[in-house]
Amino acid sequence: MSSNFYLLSVIITLPFLGMLFVLSAKNDEKTGGRNVYNVSLFTVIANIVLILRLFSRLDVKSSALQLVERFTWLENPRIDIVLGVDVFSALLLLSIHIAFIIGFIAVRHNRIQQKSMMVFALLFLSQLTGFLVAADIFSFYIFFEAMLFPVFMLIGIFGDIRRQGIMYRFFLYNFLGAVVLFLATIILYNYQNGAVEISKVASLSFNGKIEHFMWASILISFLSRIPVWPFHFWISSVSSSIKNPLVFIIVNLIPLTGIYGLIRFLPQTFPASAAFYITALEIIGVVTMLFIALIGFINRDTQYKFFSYITVYYIMYMLGLLSKNNLIMLNVGFSFFSYLIIVAGLEFVSSYIRSQQEKLELGTEGLLCPVPRLAFVYSFLVLAAIGLPVSSLFLNNFLIISSLLGNNFSLGITVVCALVLSSGALLGDLYRLKDNSAFCPEKGCIMDISKPYFFFMAFIIFVLIASFIRPLWFLGM
Amino acid sequence: MLITFLPEIILFCCLPVMVLVRIFRTSATPKTYFTLSKYFMLFSVLLSIILYNKSELPEIYDNSRYTTLFKSLVFLFSFVWFFLAYRWFLHEERSSFRYFMLGICSLICLNVIISAHNFALLWGALAINAVMVYFLILRRLDEERIFVVAHRYAGFAAFFLVLMAAGMAIFYHRLGNLNYRDVFSFLHQSTDIPQLYLYASAMILSGMLFFMAVAPFHFWFLDVVRYSILPVGGYLTLVPGLAYFAAFCAMIVNVFFPIYGHFQQPLIIFAVASLFLGAVGANGEKNILRLFAYGSVFNIGFILISLITFSADSLFSSFVYLLVYLMSMLGIYTVFLGFKSQGRYVFELREFAGIAKLKAYLAAAFLMFLVSLIGSPPMLGFLGKLSVINNLVLEHHFYLVAVTLLSLILMANAYLIVVKTVYFDSPIMNFDRIDKSIYICLTLNLILVVISLVQPRFLMSGFERMPIRVF
Numbered sequence: 051m052s053s054n055f056y057l058l059s060v061i062i063t064l065p066f067l068g069m070l071f072v073l074s075a076k077n078d079e080k081t082g083g084r085n086v087y088n089v090s091l092f093t094v095i096a097n098i099v100l101i102l103r104l105f106s107r108l109d110v111k112s113s114a115l116q117l118v119e120r121f122t123w124l125e126n127p128r129i130d131i132v133l134g135v136d137v138f139s140a141l142l143l144l145s146i147h148i149a150f151i152i153g154f155i156a157v158r159h160n161r162i163q164q165k166s167m168m169v170f171a172l173l174f175l176s177q178l179t180g181f182l183v184a185a186d187i188f189s190f191y192i193f194f195e196a197m198l199f200p201v202f203m204l205i206g207i208f209g210d211i212r213r214q215g216i217m218y219r220f221f222l223y224n225f226l227g228a229v230v231l232f233l234a235t236i237i238l239y240n241y242q243n244g245a246v247e248i249s250k251v252a253s254l255s256f257n258g259k260i261e262h263f264m265w266a267s268i269l270i271s272f273l274s275r276i277p278v279w280p281f282h283f284w285i286s287s288v289s290s291s292i293k294n295p296l297v298f299i300i301v302n303l304i305p306l307t308g309i310y311g312l313i314r315f316l317p318q319t320f321p322a323s324a325a326f327y328i329t330a331l332e333i334i335g336v337v338t339m340l341f342i343a344l345i346g347f348i349n350r351d352t353q354y355k356f357f358s359y360i361t362v363y364y365i366m367y368m369l370g371l372l373s374k375n376n377l378i379m380l381n382v383g384f385s386f387f388s389y390l391i392i393v394a395g396l397e398f399v400s401s402y403i404r405s406q407q408e409k410l411e412l413g414t415e416g417l418l419c420p421v422p423r424l425a426f427v428y429s430f431l432v433l434a435a436i437g438l439p440v441s442s443l444f445l446n447n448f449l450i451i452s453s454l455l456g457n458n459f460s461l462g463i464t465v466v467c468a469l470v471l472s473s474g475a476l477l478g479d480l481y482r483l484k485d486n487s488a489f490c491p492e493k494g495c496i497m498d499i500s501k502p503y504f505f506f507m508a509f510i511i512f513v514l515i516a517s518f519i520r521p522l523w524f525l526g527m
Numbered sequence: 528m529l530i531t532f533l534p535e536i537i538l539f540c541c542l543p544v545m546v547l548v549r550i551f552r553t554s555a556t557p558k559t560y561f562t563l564s565k566y567f568m569l570f571s572v573l574l575s576i577i578l579y580n581k582s583e584l585p586e587i588y589d590n591s592r593y594t595t596l597f598k599s600l601v602f603l604f605s606f607v608w609f610f611l612a613y614r615w616f617l618h619e620e621r622s623s624f625r626y627f628m629l630g631i632c633s634l635i636c637l638n639v640i641i642s643a644h645n646f647a648l649l650w651g652a653l654a655i656n657a658v659m660v661y662f663l664i665l666r667r668l669d670e671e672r673i674f675v676v677a678h679r680y681a682g683f684a685a686f687f688l689v690l691m692a693a694g695m696a697i698f699y700h701r702l703g704n705l706n707y708r709d710v711f712s713f714l715h716q717s718t719d720i721p722q723l724y725l726y727a728s729a730m731i732l733s734g735m736l737f738f739m740a741v742a743p744f745h746f747w748f749l750d751v752v753r754y755s756i757l758p759v760g761g762y763l764t765l766v767p768g769l770a771y772f773a774a775f776c777a778m779i780v781n782v783f784f785p786i787y788g789h790f791q792q793p794l795i796i797f798a799v800a801s802l803f804l805g806a807v808g809a810n811g812e813k814n815i816l817r818l819f820a821y822g823s824v825f826n827i828g829f830i831l832i833s834l835i836t837f838s839a840d841s842l843f844s845s846f847v848y849l850l851v852y853l854m855s856m857l858g859i860y861t862v863f864l865g866f867k868s869q870g871r872y873v874f875e876l877r878e879f880a881g882i883a884k885l886k887a888y889l890a891a892a893f894l895m896f897l898v899s900l901i902g903s904p905p906m907l908g909f910l911g912k913l914s915v916i917n918n919l920v921l922e923h924h925f926y927l928v929a930v931t932l933l934s935l936i937l938m939a940n941a942y943l944i945v946v947k948t949v950y951f952d953s954p955i956m957n958f959d960r961i962d963k964s965i966y967i968c969l970t971l972n973l974i975l976v977v978i979s980l981v982q983p984r985f986l987m988s989g990f991e992r993m994p995i996r997v998f
Contacts, residue, residue, distance in 0.1 A: 123983065124910075124983050125983075127913075127917050177905075191904075192909070193904075195903055196903065196904045199903060202946075206946075207951065213951070214951075217943075217947065217951075221939075221940070222936075225936060225939060228903075229932050229935070229936060232916070232932075233916070233920075233928060233932065236916055236917050237920055239917070240917070240921055
């Protein structure tokens with residue numbers, strides 16, 4: 051590849067082209083959706099190869115945006131689309147693609163609306179990739195809003211009987227957030243007399259009301275994606291209504307966009323006027339966290355426990371970011387890498403268990419006893435998820451909690467309580483599934499995962515362990 | 528003088544030719560009339576472009592880049608819609624003679640409306656066009672209510688035409704003629720404009736707002752689109768709006784600009800009323816044609832709110848929005864032509880249930896145009912929304928930005944109800960085979976949308992200079 055090769059544009063475009071191929075692929079009973087599935091899987095794998103190529107061209111020691119591509123999109127008003135990437139966004143790109151692969155493998159035998167699922171999944175992946183490499187406010191906003199549409203369609207197609215209400219809730223919260231960000235983008239654009247690069251937003255200074263309005267808009271738009279009260283209704287409804295693992299993974303990537311936005315936009319030093327809002331946000335965040343962790347602990351539904359776990363962690367990241375600790379900011383990228391893969395892996399395994407359980411009409415107790423491969427994978431992922439030293443999540447939990455305890459002890463303790471509760475929920479679930487005393491072979495056993503699946507998951511486990519030992523292991527660093 | 532009106536004269540020549548064809552050709556089909564219209568329209572638009580600055584009567588009839596741009600667009604949208612209308616008549620096995628005759632007459636009037644720089648000429652063209660629209664509405668034969676709708680339209684059109692005429696008479700009484708330039712000079716030179724002339728101006732403008740279907744003058748539009756045949760509803764949605772927009776802008780800028788401050792607040796109120804009436808009305812609507820008619824009222828409000836300051840930027844942004852909106856609506860109406868069950872076109876929202884499962888490509892195109900109308904990126908509608916909101920922010924109309932975006936959310940909800948019905952509900956009926964021409968038109972429209980999206984310069988290049996010409 052030549053030095054002027056538009057690698058980032060290609061990484062965004064490839065899933066979109068894959069989507070077009072999927073649209074033209076046959077999805078009849080004869081092929082059983084194989085064409086659609088293979089094209090989608092191949093697209094994501096091809097993109098992973100490109101992302102690895104991207105890593106080889108990155109200066110990982112630099113925090114600046116690299117491989118910058120610039121296109122003039124509009125003359126009047128003058129809008130340039132600027133793309134760029136740093137190690138943080140590149141790591142997110144890689145983990146998201148791996149999460150997609152896990153999601154695809156989880157829906158390997160799905161026969162319901164396979165084509166629609168793959169079309170919208172690839173469309174979402176293309177837009178999420180664009181969002182993560184957007185380097186100016188306009189392209190950031192465009193991808194921020196554009197990714198809502200495929201998710202809306204996926205919820206509509208794969209939601210349960212309550213989907214109608216859930217879709218509107220999803221639309222109302224997220225579209226409102228996008229509209230607010232649109233307004234902030236336009237004001238920023240005009241305030242600066244031209245396109246503003248995201249990296250410069252944090253250092254911009256405004257005057258009076260504009261400052262209040264700008265930061266309020268930006269915060270609201272990102273919070274609408276993070277499951278913090280009163281913005282959490284949509285995601286809790288969606289997560290409990292979606293049974294399709296790929297769609298569940300996609301829906302739970304939406305809060306990531308809010309966290310990523312906060313990381314990119316938050317000012318290096320908060321204006322004095324924002325202090326009250328930050329404190330209020332911390333209180334709301336921690337109360338939501340504790341409340342959802344408690345519900346997750348009490349609830350027996352595994353899907354809800356996952357949602358509770360995901361929410362608690364997203365809020366913890368948000369609180370960590372608000373503490374403005376540079377070490378945490380750096381670590382969040384490495385942590386997200388493991389976190390997204392763990393969430394996708396857990397959803398893959400649990401959806402497999404759920405489908406087997408429903409097929410054989412079994413209870414959950416002792417279900418994993420006769421299936422060693424599945425039990426190993428599930429146990430490892432749960433242990434990694436709760437922050438034991440088997441993935442880069444361990445370091446992140448350690449850093450965030452120590453930072454929060456140092457800054458505000460009561461806040462830190464509450465966060466620890468929420469983490470303990472959500473970890474307890476996952477461990478409780480694992481204990482129930484592996485409870486030998488409740489295992490009754492006469493009732494029947496679920497099938498273990500096949501060897502190819504096991505080797506695939508073993509590879510994922512290897513990636514997680516490697517990320518714990520050396521976060522940038524694949525670069526030899 | 529001849530050269531000034533040559534494009535209109537050429538178009539006029541189409542009428543006797545059509546009559547002769549009707550009399551002497553025994554097998555005159557919709558295709559015959561469409562072909563005739565096509566060639567005359569093509570010739571007329573070519574002449575409009577060649578003679579773009581030839582006007583021997585500049586005081587009453589202006590030929591400029593501005594008018595040529597709008598005339599070309601009127602011809603372009605008419606051409607596409609006439610093509611689809613001819614397919615409709617072919618499938619319905621109905622005579623299209625009157626439709627094309629009235630359509631061509633209406634096009635001549637719209638050309639005159641765009642170029643008119645004299646109130647009498649404008650009024651005449653508006654009046655004749657209203658008559659043409661009246662007869663076009665009556666083309667529906669199987670609906671008794673159509674007479675009520677047509678007569679109501681005629682009644683209100685006559686009322687507003689009389690109102691306009693009264694306003695014009697007041698100016699005529701004072702100036703002795705109705706040329707834009709003279710009225711402008713009078714309003715510009717007077718330091719203290721008597722109330723009478725303000726009322727006269729309001730009367731004229733209210734007539735224009737009626738024809739543009741701006742709330743609260745929009746009531747005729749909803750029923751006309753709902754009850755008239757699809758080729759007429761589509762024509763009234765897509766074509767006259769361009770001419771009225773051009774005439775309205777030219778009138779404000781060239782005549783009423785000195786007293787525009789008096790009308791700014793009422794126009795803001797009308798624009799906001801259009802936004803909310805359109806959005807709220809669409810949310811409660813079960814008939815798809817009326818739903819999109821409400822959508823048109825909403826979009827007119829959006830355009831008007833962008834026009835509020837009548838600066839070069841506001842004119843350009845509203846024009847971009849209008850163009851993007853019309854492209855989307857053309858796509859939507861093309862899709863309507865494909866939704867046919869047991870030989871009957873379906874227009875009730877519940878009948879659209881689950882179409883995506885039966886007509887995937889059509890539903891996908893429908894979805895793309897709906898997303899474009901919502902103004903969500905990456906669809907073309909985002910360009911229009913961006914253009915308008917950016918202009919409002921530039922002019923520091925922050926409260927209008929808030930109102931506009933709030934109404935946009937309401938409107939988006941109405942479109943999402945349609946998306947939900949089309950994609951997530953279970954089908955209740957089977958659909959007929961779709962005409963290939965509909966697929967061709969949709970594909971071309973989508974290609975145009977994609978090109979405009981990737982390279983908006985193709986869409987906007989040259990148009991940026993458009994406001995310079997109107998001032």
